[in-house]
Amino acid sequence: MQKPLDTARLTRLADRFGTPLWCYDAAVIRERIAALRSFDHIRFAQKACSNTHLLRLMREEGVVVDAVSPGEIARALAAGYSSRGGRDEIVFTADLATEETLDVVVREEIPMNAGSIDMLRQLGERAPGHRVWLRINPGFGHGHSNKTNTGGEHSKHGIWHTDLPAALAVIAQYDLHLVGLHMHIGSGVDYGHLQQVCGAMVQLVKDSGQDIEAISAGGGLSIPYRENDAQIDTAHYFGLWDAARKEVEAHLGHTVKLEIEPGRYLVAESGLLLSRVRASKDAGRNHFVLVDAGFSDLMRPSMYGSYHAISILPADGSESGARPLRDTVVAGPLCESGDVFTQGDGGVVQPRSLPAAEVGDLLVLHDTGAYGASMSSNYNSRPLIAEVMIDGDQERLIRRRQTIEELLALEAGL
Numbered sequence: 001m002q003k004p005l006d007t008a009r010l011t012r013l014a015d016r017f018g019t020p021l022w023c024y025d026a027a028v029i030r031e032r033i034a035a036l037r038s039f040d041h042i043r044f045a046q047k048a049c050s051n052t053h054l055l056r057l058m059r060e061e062g063v064v065v066d067a068v069s070p071g072e073i074a075r076a077l078a079a080g081y082s083s084r085g086g087r088d089e090i091v092f093t094a095d096l097a098t099e100e101t102l103d104v105v106v107r108e109e110i111p112m113n114a115g116s117i118d119m120l121r122q123l124g125e126r127a128p129g130h131r132v133w134l135r136i137n138p139g140f141g142h143g144h145s146n147k148t149n150t151g152g153e154h155s156k157h158g159i160w161h162t163d164l165p166a167a168l169a170v171i172a173q174y175d176l177h178l179v180g181l182h183m184h185i186g187s188g189v190d191y192g193h194l195q196q197v198c199g200a201m202v203q204l205v206k207d208s209g210q211d212i213e214a215i216s217a218g219g220g221l222s223i224p225y226r227e228n229d230a231q232i233d234t235a236h237y238f239g240l241w242d243a244a245r246k247e248v249e250a251h252l253g254h255t256v257k258l259e260i261e262p263g264r265y266l267v268a269e270s271g272l273l274l275s276r277v278r279a280s281k282d283a284g285r286n287h288f289v290l291v292d293a294g295f296s297d298l299m300r301p302s303m304y305g306s307y308h309a310i311s312i313l314p315a316d317g318s319e320s321g322a323r324p325l326r327d328t329v330v331a332g333p334l335c336e337s338g339d340v341f342t343q344g345d346g347g348v349v350q351p352r353s354l355p356a357a358e359v360g361d362l363l364v365l366h367d368t369g370a371y372g373a374s375m376s377s378n379y380n381s382r383p384l385i386a387e388v389m390i391d392g393d394q395e396r397l398i399r400r401r402q403t404i405e406e407l408l409a410l411e412a413g414l
């Protein structure tokens, strides 16, 4: 969301569409895309936010897309993407694929970014000649939490680097077409690890003895969740990868495309979660403010201890700055003690100094455009909430609120 917040507009949106509500600002997404234009392809990791309207925006901006399930492939197709005829607009990245998934991948000619040798073999048996990438686990990783570190020997992701020759043998056996090599070592990667991963990529290309068209830097670009966090320097990021690409080009003797595959960076800061304060209470030393959004909507604080900045929009239209500060625990409606938005790494309640909130106020959870709506669930039989896209003066409902009848429909008449 563009800062400072347009509080009158958010109040109008909450009144019109109800709360809790996801809001995205298209302008922020376009800005982030623009900052990555030096890369040959920006491939959006749609797991961060897979609303088809948002994917359409990506497509209009020339961004291609990654998919990790048949559902995500269907979303990409619905948004107008195609991989037919070598267009490669959709790439399927996974460590395993069901028979049904392989059917779709083959039918739609979607290159497979294979994270296991078994997956390559199963594809090869079915579709010799199919385009493939190899996702390599270089033996090290990094992440904002252990759960988002995707490299190293504890990670199930990718083909272990010393297994590259075995993967290449399967590619040769089935005459698969190797497009490129890919690495994604985790989310929230720092520059030190980046240099290491660039070096590993160059070495792998050399060791492979293969001719390839492209390399992929994966995703993992961090965003400033806290006020003092720095915005990533995308020129520096590109510079490191471009140097690696040039080494690869010198080695192969021709040009090589450089892809990047961010999720969070493109959408996190565009989004916020708008909730309404419905109750407050004290429990010993803790002051609780209870809002109508829960971890069934935004899971990140409960899952990773993630920090999201919080703003209060007073119901009477006054400035929140005029309210006294109060140490506050912000919690949701779910029947579970971990349903708390202000918590630390250990999953403990962590009060935050916030303007005193009152019943009826709006409470904003910032930077929730990535891994917000896409990680929501129906826990406690709560319907999925609505999503709205703001684009300049326009405000568009891009997903309506699920109904309780829709929840029950899956079990009806059986």
Ligand code: LLP
Pocket: 045, 048, 093, 148, 150, 184, 186, 187, 188, 218, 219, 220, 221, 261, 262, 263, 264, 265, 300, 370, 371
């Ligand atoms: N490429 C691959 C192969 C990935 O597995 C991922 C994320 C990305 C790209 C995009 O990573 P990003 O640029 O968004 O960091 N739910 C967690 C993040 C899990 C990421 C899983 N893979 C969170 O809320 O932080």
